Each structure stands twice: as C-alpha cells, then as structure tokens.
Amino acid sequence: MNDKALMTLEYDKIILRLTEAAATSLGKEEASKLRPSANLAEVRRRLAATDEAVRAVALKGVPPFGGITDVRPSLGRAKLGGVLGPSELADIAGLIMGSRRIRKYMAAVNDEIDIPLLSDLCEPLIDAKPIEDEIRRCIDEQGEVMDAASPELASIRRDIRIYADRAREKLDSLIRSSSVQKMLQDVLVTMRGDRYVIPVKQEYRSHFGGIVHDTSGSGATLFIEPEAVVQMNNKLRELKLREQDEIERILRRLSGLVGEKAELLASDAESLGYIDFIFAKAALADSMFATLPEVNGDGELRLKRARHPLIDPKRVVPIDVELGGAYSAIIVTGPNTGGKTVSLKTVGLLSLMAMSGLFIPADDGSRMCVFDGIYADIGDEQSIEQSLSTFSSHMTNLIGMLGQVTSRSLVLLDELGAGTDPAEGSALAIAILEHLHRIGCRILATTHYSELKAYAYNREGIINASMEFDVATLRPTYRLLVGVPGRSNAFAIAERLGLPRSIIEHARGQVSEEELKVDSMIASLERDRRLAESERQTAERLRKEIESLRQQLEDERFKFQEQKAKLLEDARDEARQAVAKARREAEEIIADLRRMAMEEGASLKEHKLIEARKRLEDSVPDPVAKPRRTGHGKESRIEAGDEVKVFSLGGQKGHVVELAGGEALVQLGILKMKVPLSDLEAVRKSASAAPARTPVNVTTVRRSREDVRTELDLRGATLDEALVETDRFLDEAFLANLGTVYIIHGKGTGALRTGIQEFLRKHKHVKSYRLGNYGEGGAGVTVAELK
Template identity: 45%
Template sequence: MNKKTLAKLEYNKIIEQLIEHASSFSGKELCRRLKPMTDISAIRSAQDETAAAFTRIVKKGRPSFSGCNPVNDSIRRLEIGGVLGSGELLRICKLLETAGRARAYGRHDNADEMEDCLDGYFEQLNPVTILVNEIRRCVIDEDEISDDASPGLKHVRRAMNQINDKVHATLSNMVNGSLRTYLQDPIITMRGDRYCIPVKAEYRSQVSGMIHDQSATGSTLFIEPMAVVKLNNDLKELYGQEQEEIQKVLARLSADAAEYTTEIHTCYTILRQLDFIFAKGALALDMNASQPIFNTEGRIHIREGRHPLLDKKNVVPITLTLGDTFDLLIVTGPNTGGKTVSLKTVGLFTLMGQAGLHIPALDRSELAVFHDVYADIGDEQSIEQSLSTFSSHMTNIVSFLKQVDEHSLVLFDELGAGTDPTEGAALATSILNHLHSRGIRTMATTHYSELKVYALSTPGVENASCEFDVETLRPTYRLLIGIPGKSNAFAIASRLGIPDYIIEDAKTHLTEQDESFEDILTNLETSRKTLDKERETIAAYKREIERLKMETSQKQEKLEAQRDRILREANEKAHAILEDAKETADETMRNFHKFGKANISAAEMEKERERLRKKMAKTRSGMTPEPAKPKKQYKPSDFKLGESVKVLSMNLTGSVVSLPDAKGNLDVQMGILRSKVNISDLEIIDEKPNYLQKTAKRTGKGKIKMNKSLTVATEINLLGKTVDEAVAELDKYLDDASLAHLSSVRIVHGKGTGALRQGIHKYLKRQKHVKSFRLGAFGEGDAGVTIAELR
C-alpha cells in the first residue's frame, strides 16, 4: 500500500488508537509497524486472532502485558557467559511473571469455553517458576541484594553490622563525653565511607585523628578519631568483601538464567505478540466493531458502517455495495452531505480489514482483498510547485492510472472539479469509463449531471446519493444506492433568502434537457420517500403482528397449563373421594356385620348412623354448588346500606356498601373482597350466625324473641373462612355459649394447611371463657375439630 493513500484515508490515526491499547513497549512497536496485507490467508488468520482476543476480553477481561520488556540484549550477554546486573535480572523476572499470569489467563477453566486460535500462543509460555523464585529470593530491587542470597554475603553483613555497632558506640561515647565541648555539633557523620565527628577548627590539637574534610567556611573540621581508624579500615575491607559476594550471587543467578535463554526469548516473543493481538481486540471492543468476511472477487458489502474517526453518538451508519452487480459507483449530492465520508469509509475499512483489524459495522459485512488502494481526495493545490487544484488532481491521477489493475480499489473525490464544467465532466466520464472497461473497482463523488446520466445509461455502473433535507437545509448523511442525487441549489438558495424572481430567472437559463432531468430526479426522490414511509409502516405492522402472535401463544400455553392443572387436581380430588367412599362403605359393612352378631342397642346404632350422615354432609359441603337462582325477584328499593345479602354466583355472603345505580349494580363487601354485583345475582338473607338454632318463642306483641339458652348450638362451623373472619365469629359464639352455660363446645375448622387451626388455638389460649381445649379424638373429627371446655 502506498504511503500517500494511507495518509489521505487517515489510516495512521487508527494506528495511533491501536497503540494506546497496547500495554508494553514491545507491543506498541508491533502496533506501530502494522500495515495492510494482501495474502487472504494471512488476513483471515489475523482477523481470527482479533476475534478470539475480543471474545476473551468480553468474557474474562483484558490481561496486562506491562512486564513484557525487551530482554534481547540481556539474552545475548547470557549466551556468551556474561554476568547480568540486578536490574536486568529483575526485568527477566518480571517478564517470566507476566508469562505465568498470561498462561493462567489462557487456561479454559469452564467446560463451556471453546478452544480458539490463541491457545497455541498461551501453551508455548514457560514461566520458569524456579528461576523466578530464586531471583525474587536474592534480589530485592535494583540497588539491594537480600542478606539470604548466599551464606558468604550473610556472614560479611553480620560482621559489618557488628563493626558498625562498635564504631557508633565508640563515637557516641566521645560525642557525649569529654570531646563534646570541642565539637561544632554533637553528631556522627560520614565523609566518603569513613565515620567522622565535626570538630571546631580551634580545637584541632585537642582531638587526635585524621582530617577528611572541612566546612566551606573552614570553621569545622571532619576528623576521624584514632580510636575508630582501625574499625573503619576493617569496615572498608568488609565493603569490598560484600561487593565480591554480590558479584558471586549475580554470577550464579546469571548462570541459572543462561540455562533458560530459549524459554525467556520465547516468552518475550509470545508476550509481545499477544499484547499486539489483545490491543486489536480492545480496539474492536472500543469501536463496537465486528469481523468482516473477505473474498477475492472484488465484492464489497458494508452493513451500517460507521467511520471510526467520527463521534460515535452522531455518526450516521451507511450501507454500501460495490463489485457485485456493478463495479463503478458514482455518488452525488450537495456539499457537506457526507459523500467524502462515505468514500473514506470504504477506503479505510479496506485498509483496516486487510491489516487484521475489525471494522465498525454490522456482522456479515464483506470486504474484498485489494493489492493496492489509490485515493485522490482533498485539496491538492500546491503553491510551491505552482500547481492549481485541477493540475494537482490530474498529476495525482496520472501517477496511479499507470499502476492500477483489476486487483486495485480506486477512490475519486470530486473528479474533474476545478476546471470548466463541460470539459471537466467529459474528462471525468472518460477516466471512469476507462477504469470501468478494465473491471477496476471504483468509487467517485461528483456534482456533474453528465456523470449521473452516464451511470444511468451504462451497464455495471450505479448511482448513489447522500440524502439532503430541503426543509431543514441539513444533510441526513444517509447513503442511498441506485438513486442519483439532486444538487438542490435552487431550493437551498430560496430557503436562504434569495428572492423568488431571481430563482425563476435562473430556471429559464436551464436547458430543457437539464430541467427534464431534474424533474425526473425530483419524482424519483418523492417516490423513494413514499416507499420508505410505506416500508416503515409495513415493518411496524409486522412487528405488531409478531408481538400479538407471541402474546396469543403465551396465553394459549398458559390456558393449556391451567386446564391440565385443573384436570389433574380434579382427578386427584375424585380419587380421594372414591377412596374415602370405599373406606366408609367398608367400615359400614363391618359395623353391619358386628351389629348383627352382637347385642347392640338401638341408641348406639343411631349414633353410628348420625356419624355417617355428618361425614356425608361434610363431603357435600366441600363441593362447589351450582349457581343458585334467587328465590324471589328484588327491586332496587329493597336493598339498604348494611343489608346482609348472598351473592349467588359466588356462593358468598356479604353486606351492601352502596345503593343500586340505574342499571341495578351495587357494591357488596365479602370479607376482604369488594365487588360490584347486579341485584339479579343477590338474595337478601336474615343475618343470623350459623350456630343459632331456629327455636324461638313469640311474645305477646307478635315479635320473635330468641332465648339464648335454647338457641345456642354446641358446635360452630368455621370451614372456608380466613383466620380473621373465623376469630371474629368465634368470639361472638363463645360469648353466647358462656351466657347459655354450655360446658363444652365443638369448633369445626378442618385440616387443610393447618393455618386456620393454629389461628383458632392461638385465640383460645387468650380467652377467659375457655378452661382448656384439645383436638378431637377418633370419631370426633380428629385434627379437623377442636373441643373447648368452658368455665
């Protein structure tokens, strides 16, 4: 690829973005040297690597390769037996540690993770853990070696510490003792590698020792007292031994590293390559890019491509085809309409794709492999060479017309501009026709109507236009294939304030052919917009139909599931009833035989029969009755607020909370449920607790007066009620039972989930009327009944 084209299409700016995503110096260098390739196998391999890195980053995050520092010079020194410094050994150590982390990152920990083309890179990494551990044990940082690096070094440093302690002790005694009056400051200092004390110059003769330095004013002399000279000499000798021991440690570590030069070099090579590949993957993620499909037939199909250097929030995607049914695309439309952006998008995508980079477009976008891309874009005017814009463009075009072939992609921006329109249009047509006749993939932008006609009348040549909204005088940046663009000069001028009479006069200067052609373009534009609106409407209808189909399907599935559940529950209940009936029948037969053989009293037989009757009644009460009809027809005036009523369709009782409206509808409160019901579905009832018997006596005034002692039953049925409803009714019942002096009562609550039984027992524990309570025994109702003894 020629450098001029790379610069015009701003390929270098993409490389700069790629470099920012690399984390090591070596990886950045590989990014900087990345150029488009022409071998389709190499291109596909590079694209697969980018895709694999993209997938791994999304699933596991981005690995760091910051420890991948160049170590080639160090490796060469190791190969010839050289000794590395502590800094070089640490760089090798960091490189191997980075290799270890990368190898762990590359492992597939989950069974659902698929193998990819990067596995081979990760498998080649050998972090040489034994060498890393040894370097870390011996080298603390570039300027410090650990005491434990070798026994000799540890022994020398122990001796140095002992002498240091003696020197400090001796000098401290001097500083804090008899010499204190002779000192400038009571401190111990170092001059060179010797311990000294600061003595005032006038007391030089009072302190015996060697002068090593003096202050700038000469008032202070730094003297090494004779008492520590030998100690300092011993210390200096130990310093030399320490350096010898450090060199021995470095030589040993270097010898160890020399055994793994192949592994170190492999780790460096692989890590910088992985850093480069993951930089491509990170760039693809940042651009929301996808892997293009490559072909060698010169076919380009970009699906909603976005120029990567434009603002992501504002860039308008373009869909473009070239090289399938036509090999020459002529893009027309007003200035600032996006023609040049479309041109650059095609060229830049081609360069990025052939460099192994993903392109910011939808999946299944296609790109062709071109051996070279030639672009004539931008203002080529050169003052230095005394060339006009037209001359510069022609010079550029001539330079690559000699080199282009059927494996080239040619891009022209405003072909033939900068000269007489008639001659420019004729020249542009001739150039494009020459390239078209050779089958060279070409894309050009222009204002010339002659080129629009050429595209309409020539097979294998297609028009395209960048849409422009005349009402707002703004481009939409949408690229429309197959439709030539209008210049819209008159419309734009009119909207900007040019008087109508000037516009009308300008129209008279158009030839009849030009005017007819513009009318055709206007009709085409109108038809296209109408079709677009209809297509959008149809698409909206389709989406609505799909939504309704999905909702209907979901409802159908839900209904079928409910039907299956209801049938299953009904079968289970029927089976339970049959089982219960069978047990009852068996028990009855056994009792019948027993009563026939034994001398059983009639009272006991009647008691047994009563038990069976109650059991059957209980079974009937659990079945859902058929909706009843009211015993009589009621008028709206029959219903008063607070009236007790029965909702026939629901088989529930409640009270009226609103008067009937014009249609006969009123609100009924049924426990916690409130519902609007028609009076035809209601029956007025006499609100008496179910435990009150009908025994009554008539007074002298003809009114009925209930006698508590005669009307309170010994049993209350709370089946089907909530805990709150049951407790409220039970509270009233116990008051009545206590007034009637009943000794015990039977509370029927059923088994069910046990919630009602627990609520009733919790209530009974707090009642002063209740002496004790228990669950019913066998024959009394078992756990479905509670027997309460009253005080």
C-alpha cells in the same frame, strides 16, 4: 499496500489507538508494525485470532499481562556470559511469571471454547519456574539482593551492621561531650564516601586527629573522620568490598541460569508480545463497538451501518454501501460539507482495518473484500513550493495510481476532474472513470459535475449515489443514498435565505432545459425514495405490532395449558391417593392371609404376591405432561445430528442419529432409543447435515413404559444368564423412570443371590438394594432402589 493511501485514510491514527490498547511494551511494538495484508488466507487467520481474543475476554475477562516487559536485550547479554543487574533479573522473573499466568488463562478458556490459534501461540511457552523461584529467593521486589541469597552474604551484612553500630556509638559518645560540641558546626554524625565523619569548625582542626574527607563550600566546616573510628571505618570498607564481591558472585550465578534458557525465554517474550497484540485488537474492537466482518477475494463489499472510527460515535451517521455485485463503481454527488469525503474515507479505512485483522465498526453481516491495493486521491494537495495547482496535484496522483491499479484494487477519487474548466473537467473525469471501469477495479468517486450523473445512469455496472440534504432545515443529513443522484439545491437554499424571487427566476432561465429535466427527474426519484422509506417504516411498525400480539397469544395459550395440566394433575393426585389407600388395605389383607396361612400350615407363593402388588401399582395414573413453549411460533425442524432435549426423560440431552417417520433415533450416552418428534426440542443445530456418528457396542432400546416390568424372575437361570438379564432389566427400568424394582432369585444355596447383589453394588443405575421384607419375598427377593 500504497503508503500514500494509508496516510490519506488516516490509518496511522488507528494504529496509534491499537498501540495504546496494548498492555505491554512488547505488544505495543507488534501493534506499531501492523500493516494490511493482500493475502486472503492471512487476513482470515488474523481475523480469526482477533475473534478468539474477543470471545476469550467475554468469557474470562482481560488476560493477566502484568509483569511482562521487554527483557530481550538482557537475555542477549546473559547468553553471551554477561552479568545482569538485580533489576534486570527481577524483570526476567516477571516475564516467566507472566508467561505462566497467560498459559493458565488460555487453558481455562480452552476448557470452554475452542481457541486453536491462541493455543498454538501458547504451546511453545516454556516452564521456567525453577529459575523464577531462584531469582525471587535472591532478589526482592525493589530489585535488591536479599540477605537470604547466600549464607556468606547474610554473615557479611550482619558484620556490617555490627561495625556500623559501633562506629556510630563511638562518634555519638564523642559529640555528646560538652567540650567537643563547641568545636562542631552541627552536633551530628554524617557520612562521606561510606565513612562516618563529624562536621568540625575549621579553627579546631588541630584538636582532632584522623582524616579530613570533605570541606563545606565556604571552607568553614571540615568533615573529619576521628582517629577513634578510623579502624572501624576501615573494617566497614573491607566488609563492603566483600559484600560487593558476594553480590557479584550471586548475580553471575543467576545470570548463568538465565543464559542457559536465554534463547527460549527471548522466544517466549516475542510470543507474549504477539498475544498481547492480538488482545489489543480485541480491546480496540470493544471500544469501537466493532464486529467481525466476512472477507472474500471476489471484489464484493457490503457495509451495513458502517461508522467512521475516528468520528465521535454520538455524532457519526452510519452509511450502507455495496460494491461488486450488480455494480462495481459508485458516483456520489451532493453539496459540499454533505459527507461525501467522509463516506469515501469510511469505505477505505474500514477496508484497511479488515485487511489488518481488525474488527470494523459496522453491523453484523458486513462483508469486506481483500484488495491487492487501495488507492486514494482525496483532498486538495496543491503545493506553492512545487507550483502545483489543485488540478495538477489531482492529475499527478491519478497518473501515479493508473500504472498500478488492477482488477483487484479499490480506487477512491474525491472531486474527480475538479480545479479546471467544467466542460473539460467533466470530459476528463468520464474518460478516467471509463478507463478504470474497463480495468475492472472497484471505484468510489465523488463529483459536482451533472454530466457524470448522466454517465452513471446510462453505464452498466455504475450507479449513482448522493448525500441527502434537508432543504427544510438547509442542513445535510450525511446519509448516503445509493441509486439516487444528487440534485442541485442552490435555488432552494437561495430562496429560503431570502434572495429576491425575480433573481432566482432569472437564474433558472440561464439553466439549460436538459439540466432542468435532469433536476426534475432527480427530485421525482427522491420523492419516490422518501415515500418508499415511509412505507417501509410503516410496514416495520406493523410487523412489530403483529409480533407483539402473537407473543401475547402464545403467552395466554401457555398459561391455559398450564392451568389445564394443573387441573388434570390435581385430579390424578386424588386418584393416586385413592389407589394408595387401596394398596395399604391390600397389603394389610395380604399380611393377614400370610399370617393365616402360616398359622394353618399352608404356604403362599411369594411371586404371586409380588404380581398382585404390581397390578396395584399399574393402577396408579401417569403424571400429566407439562406444557412447553412452541418456540415463539417458529417451526423448530429437527434434523439428523442435532442436539436435542427429551422432555419425557426430564430434559436429558442427546443427539439425533436418524429420523424415521414421526420418530427419531436419539443417542443418550451409550444408549439409543426411539422417541416421538413431539417429545423432542432442538438445543443446537448440527454443523452439517451429516448424521451423528454412532458409537460402537451400543444397545438400542425402544422406550415403552407399558412394556417395562417392575420385577424380574431369575429362578432356574445360571449366574451368567441372570447378570445379562438383570443388566437389561435395569436399563429398561431406568429409562421408564421406575424408582423401585424387585429381582426374584429364590433362596436355594444363596449363590445366585450373592452374585446378583454383588452386580447391583457396582451398577450405575442402582442407588441401593436390600433383601425383601416380610411380605415382599424375604431372602428370595432383592429390592433395588434406582437413581
């Protein structure tokens, strides 16, 4: 990628913001190395990784990168057998802990959404928790070796405390003496070189034995270690040396543990840094309100409401740009400070960002091209030291890029041909544009020359554009208008500012007739554009009003359907109550008949009583189907492979296997059933038009409440036959939403009853079961309650 273009388009400022968004030094290092790629597959992979990070943050929040530092130098020394310090080991424990947290975070995200690229980055991270635990056991959060690191260290430090207390107590008793206090500069015990001393006035040196360790700056005070504590201090010194030796041994042991895994831990550090870098891209996208662009290698570029990322979002004016379709070059004209240069930089910088795997600050649906090079000649780069004029500097840049540009390049030219005689400058600008156009690259150029407007108007594949200027306010609007060349506003501005009309008319007379015609044509085009824009806004307003009215009608229709359903439900509730009353009366009659039959020695067939009860149950009206919304007036076409909800089954979800007429074959768990299309609502469209794969060993069931019985008579069947029939019967009853079913197996030897009840105990649709009560068939019938 052209380094000069990166500097001109301020790509380094985007990298700086990306670096600041990284949470770790490892991530910042990765971010600082980011450069655009000209490889389409690589760009897509980079953008896919950023998209995964954006979705992960939206789902689970920012990942926990705390504690992760760059420990690669320490790991390198440990690998070579070096002894690491306590703080270095604590940092390595922090890296291991951070790695474990990131793995846990990614696993939680991966349970809900697919993040293949991030998962692949986490896959090689090792589990070194035993090393972390051992370091944590020996070293505290302040980077100090703890007493618990070894029994020997704990014993040594205990002795150190004992001897230190004894030395202090001895010196405290000495300085409390009134005869001694007059010889001391200060009544206190201090330390010099890890040895306890007291500050003695110089003239009383002979009154104390022991060792002089230090003197004050003036020489008036001597820091003396009295003879009484010399042995104690010697013992303390010996214990301190033993303590250092033991700490050295502990650190060497821990460093050895780290050294065994040094290469793997260094690889983990790099992986974690790269993961942090990817999430930094997600954080940058969030701060810029950026979106994921589509990318291609066909030279097509379409930006929707693109904003320059380095301009205050409250002030930036979005632009729409298309290149690579009907035209491959845009010639932008307009007044100075109108935003032409910003438009060029916006296109160039957003292209660099997309090629770097960064989201771009533009609306959804924007398309970016992966160019093999981006070349920019923007700004006045004249140099006094090199004696280069404005024109010369532009020519130098152009000559440098002309030898590198290909058909897959993007060329950005600001003020093409400026800095020399207008006639020669415009001719040279046209020649340069013609050369680049023949190469086939994508071009975005700005100019003040009216000759280039005519050139773009007559040349296929090149289109005019301009920066809008409001003559009424004498201010640019910074809006890019593609298809409309810029017109001169000098006369209008001069007149608004108060220049005498006679001077303005004289100036108009100096302008050629052809230029006046061009200016008049541009003014006409601008009026037409404003009129079209006004009509578009009116049409948009009317569309929104119609949509609002349609929504109101839909809401009213839904309320009406709800009221209708409620009235029908109330009526059917009354009917059900009447039937329930009749059922109770019938049960009483049946009970009376049975009692009479028993008293008279007669017998009644239990299954006939059950059939009578079923006829009563069938007389209960079905519940009224609740109305449902129609998808806001849009046809929700159901296709094979779609995930759907079945309303008659309480909104249970399934997948459409195939369509036949007005019905769909729907896969519900291990079952398939045919359902009317009117009873379905699409939940999620399938990724392709291919029908859903049909699992093996499934049972196809046609839902039909009228065909489903509430009792199953198994008398005379073998146990194996009975179990098959019972399983089929329970599936049908479950799909028909039956709450209670009756299985007639008779009394006999009880073997069939035992087998049936053992089967019911394990069946997934059965909530509970019991023998029939008096009047239900007794021990000859099993009553099952379904889930």
